Amino acid sequence: MKSKKLELSRGLTAITVFCLSSAAVAQETATLDTGDTAWMLTATALVLFMTIPGLSLFYAGMVRSKNALSVMMQCFAITCLMSILWVLYGYSLAFDDGGSMQKWVGGFGKAFMKGVNVDSLSGTIPESVFAIFQMTFAIITPALMVGAFAERMKFSALLWFMALWLTFVYAPVAHWVWGGGWLGDLGVLDFAGGTVVHINAGIAGLVAAIVIGKRKGFPTTMMSPHSLVLTLVGAAMLWVGWFGFNAGSELAADGTAGMAMAVTQIATAAAALTWMFAEWAAHGKPSALGIASGAVAGLVAITPASGFVGPMGALAIGVLSGIGCYFASVRLKRAMGYDDSLDVFGVHAVGGIIGAILTGVFVDAALGGAGLAEGVSVASQVFKQSVGVVATIVYDVVVTLILLKIVDAIVGLRVTEEQETEGLDIVLHDERGYNI
Amino acid sequence: MKSKKLELSRGLTAITVFCLSSAAVAQETATLDTGDTAWMLTATALVLFMTIPGLSLFYAGMVRSKNALSVMMQCFAITCLMSILWVLYGYSLAFDDGGSMQKWVGGFGKAFMKGVNVDSLSGTIPESVFAIFQMTFAIITPALMVGAFAERMKFSALLWFMALWLTFVYAPVAHWVWGGGWLGDLGVLDFAGGTVVHINAGIAGLVAAIVIGKRKGFPTTMMSPHSLVLTLVGAAMLWVGWFGFNAGSELAADGTAGMAMAVTQIATAAAALTWMFAEWAAHGKPSALGIASGAVAGLVAITPASGFVGPMGALAIGVLSGIGCYFASVRLKRAMGYDDSLDVFGVHAVGGIIGAILTGVFVDAALGGAGLAEGVSVASQVFKQSVGVVATIVYDVVVTLILLKIVDAIVGLRVTEEQETEGLDIVLHDERGYNI
Amino acid sequence: MKSKKLELSRGLTAITVFCLSSAAVAQETATLDTGDTAWMLTATALVLFMTIPGLSLFYAGMVRSKNALSVMMQCFAITCLMSILWVLYGYSLAFDDGGSMQKWVGGFGKAFMKGVNVDSLSGTIPESVFAIFQMTFAIITPALMVGAFAERMKFSALLWFMALWLTFVYAPVAHWVWGGGWLGDLGVLDFAGGTVVHINAGIAGLVAAIVIGKRKGFPTTMMSPHSLVLTLVGAAMLWVGWFGFNAGSELAADGTAGMAMAVTQIATAAAALTWMFAEWAAHGKPSALGIASGAVAGLVAITPASGFVGPMGALAIGVLSGIGCYFASVRLKRAMGYDDSLDVFGVHAVGGIIGAILTGVFVDAALGGAGLAEGVSVASQVFKQSVGVVATIVYDVVVTLILLKIVDAIVGLRVTEEQETEGLDIVLHDERGYNI
Amino acid sequence: MKLVTAIIKPFKLDDVRDALSEIGVQGMTVTEVKGFGRQKGHTEMYRGAEYVVDFLPKIKLEIAIDADLLDRIVEALTKAAKTDKIGDGKIFILDLEQAIRIRTGETGKSAL
Amino acid sequence: MKLVTAIIKPFKLDDVRDALSEIGVQGMTVTEVKGFGRQKGHTEMYRGAEYVVDFLPKIKLEIAIDADLLDRIVEALTKAAKTDKIGDGKIFILDLEQAIRIRTGETGKSAL
Amino acid sequence: MKLVTAIIKPFKLDDVRDALSEIGVQGMTVTEVKGFGRQKGHTEMYRGAEYVVDFLPKIKLEIAIDADLLDRIVEALTKAAKTDKIGDGKIFILDLEQAIRIRTGETGKSAL
């Protein structure tokens, strides 16, 4: 059960710990820290847990029962496909040095996981762990979009679209922020992916929902969630898994990771209550879908801020995102008339934007945050944050539109009206979600 | 993705590890241990996982389908509300120094998480992690009660009641045992919350069930669980999450945490089999609800003992709690006629009492335990344990009764008979659990 | 909340870390590593999570609704029963020194967990953690078999059979490979249990399915899964939990654990896509059951290889197991006519064999693996692997057959035809899975 | 013979079954149905939009009986199913030409 | 009085309900059923085997009406339920001897 | 025309469908129902209490047919549904006044 390599790495650790090198030297030659590694192994499992089963249940519960399997299948297939593409070239494009293109995108030096072996480290953790942790982000981002065009997209089109989107949108934008690209250089703060993950997915989802078109019967027919029980379970799993997402983004088990977990909990609870009370006030009753959606809104909004703000900043971000996403999902959607089936735009894009901007405010040490960089004011940090948001939105809209047109030309984006009526489970997979 | 603070804390760790200070000095100036922190981040996620989705599924499965969402919604809302109250003042009341009141309750020095920042430690882990880990206990304790008065309490009344109960019962009792209060001083052993969590919740649940009254039709009408599949899933999640609850209560990744996990597994398995065989003997068939309930009974009973007893002590505690809780839930309830819908009293209060008392026995080193304190005999330890149990029960009954009367006066505790017939999901939330 | 033991072990760690002993000494007197311990506590929770709720949902979803509870109940009861037997003597038989029998089976020196206390270590982690981690393997192996004879075995017979099988098959075979027995000595590589767990369970399952006989109506009647939603959730949980299974088998949080996690993710994704595309090609549509089954096939096949191969080896193992298990489950089963209800043989035995053999290939450093032992060629390693496979199969078939005959004689293996028609839930447990 | 079909409120099923058993009805067949009528449906909420669900859960009973028993059965049924609130339901009576017990082949009254 | 039973395609329910409401039908009872007929069932896949599922989801409507309304109702129903594709369903008409409103005890037409 | 309603045991559905197809029945409508009759219900356990569930799952078939076919259908149905154990079910025969095929508007026998 023990590999040979173990002896080796154990030995190394022992040697390092016991040698008398000074702290300064230790800083230079990074060594593996078992505590950090333990946490990152766990965090990786938690983020995978967010997509399958978490997100897939959250979404499956909200669609009609004839489409329940189809959204779960989409989440599952995305998980598999993104994993493979990430290993083949995605990781490299996002995190490898891009040479002369470094500002915009990484290179192919790490394609096929070249150079990622048992001994290679990334900070104090094995690079293999860093690569797979990042892979789980590259999985959940496209999977989030599934909610926007649920109940009508072709499965084959989905696979094509997601493969292209990972390559041309996710990988570069991740590089911009985390891979040494221009947004990171600019000083944009995005601790765990408010911009890279949530705005990115929310905007692309909206574009796709509009291009693919409304579901038949929307918005006059009631399309009630077929099982809010599943949706609540999914929301709970997202919440639990999100600790891995946010506290894991510290890549270490330290005080910042601890605080990231704390603020995640606080913002989420605050946003969930805010949405619940807003609905209670507006419609006379608090709904289960409402509290669950509010929780996700809070999770999204605290994501970019999680390593930077303090408990009271988190409370404020929670309340504001609860209100903001409630209005976007309930009022704005109806006013504008687009059919973002499960409110990917209303929750992820809007929550992500609120969080990204407010990160620039509550990072201020005066407001309990980790503190702004030398010589940066709140106003200028908010400006940087806005640049990140706008740049991501513009790039995302343009490229997503092009990719959708290409996929539409190749395989067609949408099932026929009759197929939509019958339900995607039978039509695309020859299966049914339930035989009870 | 890395915060500035990281560099700092990394540096600190490095310095500490590499400096030549003696063990004695190390004991005095605690430093962060990444392994302990990694485990406590995980344990916190596991305890949250117990409430949502774990407990909410366990309970939802046991109610009729017209009330399934309502219990899940209650668990969810409690999670959010307790989180916020904990941050505002709950943590402070339980764990801050209470000054002249220290024996009874903490102060307000840590209200609004004052002083909890990225660098503050609690032992070898960040204080933020300690505070949120404890928060998850303050979440699950009220959530456990939901089972006692399921299918008939008003949602608004629930929120009021739980907010008051956290403030006036949970926070002080937690302080008594873990915050430096009189029960801890007395030498009462409660490793992970047999008294604070389970007896406390079980007793308050029973009081609430009696005050609110029986469900219409109880006990003549069969009120079968609407989905034992969900209940089994919930029980399994409780089991898995409970590793965080018990082994996490060590606040470190060490031998005691390991043993706490081991005894948790052993007691749970033993109690589940005991309940199953008891039922098989008494009714001719073993039931899924029985084995699941037995598992929870074992988990409850080992909770106070988990850091103190050895494997064979755990086996004994498991068997005895399996029998005890079986009788309480199946025989006692019917004999007494109260309607504790999902057996919160029968499992949590009874299991908690059995565990609390037996902790005093099996902590004895002669029985494989961690050993009694200098000069304490088993008899005197059992006496101390009993004092803890009785004090908690008396205080809990009195204050819970008062709080219920207050809430009844403000918003009324119970839905109308007609609403009860229609089901809380539609009546209180305008939603249904299933549209299949 | 803190035990006395804590102080002690903390002190010990501190002393060790701060003393100036050389690396060589450190190797000899192993000390507890909190990071490794943190990971192994988590890994243990993850592997338990695989069985309940993971596997129980995966299987429950695939049977007809009248039998859903029965398979969940079987998984639950196996979890409990194996836990107790493991503590009583299973752990000892598998991992204790067997003296003159050491090649074949362990002794009774560790029966009743003798000698496993708060301070005993196994490598750098507490022995209690090692014992419980191994317990979760002894739980899932018999639980996997449940799928082979689902929907027709008596519950009492199941308990008898599993208790005997743990004793006479699992414990010795685990000893052969991991406990110092002859297969380990021979140099057979089985990182996380391809042979011990999956081949063992898959073969015994097939034997049992054949001895117990086909379900009434098989294969003409369509026996559709009653809820593929549950099956997908279960598959997702298996996937997430499997990180604990494979990366946990390193027993440390290091580079090998990280790589084990990485290759697990890669092989699983590859196998899932392979099965999906194979089905798409053969039947015109990709199915949810297919992608989920493919994922499990990949997880199984990478298990023996996980600490030994690199990312590209994992990709190859994933693709090959995806194809192999697809053919075994879809074509071979139909051709041979046995009723392995949920394809335990087709996925676990076939996947396990493919993985065990390919481990011998891709461990080669030239193929990105951890490297073969001094003087061992790929061919000779593959031969060793084959010896392990064949020995396990032969022993497993013979002993399983004998045990089944014994159990049949004592209590009878199968329910009556009428009971089978009515469904095991009502017949054996007086309960129903759903009352919606 | 007559075939009596009754649409009733779900929670009245046990009462009705008991009332009918008392007057000697030995068999009936029950179906879960949804009713649309004068009774107002309940509201369901989805993303802030409220939808009125017109179809309410009801139980349909089908009881094949000897014509002689008709009056007593209708009376018992009406009494047991009544709550005096709108939506209590209806009783429909059809003529039943023939009834056969599958197990024995008996026909007519003795098949009921 | 007549008892009209219609078997229709599920997604036509709302249209049919509206059409009937328009011509004054105030009540009906709806059951989820499975139909077997000329319309081909769909295929389901399980472990690579394909099974044709012959029974298709349909909705059964039962509407008790005054005989005078029969023609208009049949017409409205037919129009609303039609898609001109196979499997649109059937209408069956039975004679209804008596109808009783449980709440009031009213009988005959006024009970409908 | 006649409307034949049969209540049968669920696991007999396929046999019955096949038997009816063989003698030329081209359509039928199936409903999941619960039956109450002489057959004893099963026991369910909840927290140690045992409850007898009287209502057993049954399948209801409705088949509209030409009166000429009645005897053959009843015979085929009886044969296929029989297990000789209590609870095999019943066949009820009603007179069917009219049948209409929605798709074509055909009426009478040709609508079946």
Ligand SMILES: Nc1ncnc2c1ncn2[C@@H]1O[C@H](COP(=O)(O)OP(=O)(O)O)[C@@H](O)[C@H]1O
């Ligand atoms: N004309 C009808 N045909 C068939 N079923 C009807 C008819 N009218 C009412 N029903 C059934 O009876 C139920 C109760 O009717 P409703 O008009 O709501 O109240 P009430 O029975 O008190 O007059 C309805 O939900 C429906 O199932």
Ligand SMILES: Nc1ncnc2c1ncn2[C@@H]1O[C@H](COP(=O)(O)OP(=O)(O)O)[C@@H](O)[C@H]1O
């Ligand atoms: N003889 C029959 N008796 C009862 N129901 C029937 C009969 N024939 C058809 N049906 C019902 O009508 C539905 C539609 O019939 P089908 O033959 O498929 O198409 P169409 O109505 O266009 O002729 C069937 O699914 C079934 O529910």
Ligand SMILES: Nc1ncnc2c1ncn2[C@@H]1O[C@H](COP(=O)(O)OP(=O)(O)O)[C@@H](O)[C@H]1O
């Ligand atoms: N009088 C009745 N009216 C309507 N349905 C009946 C009647 N009697 C029996 N049934 C139906 O027939 C089924 C079988 O009847 P039961 O008395 O149990 O056995 P058997 O058919 O062998 O006499 C019942 O479950 C019920 O659905």
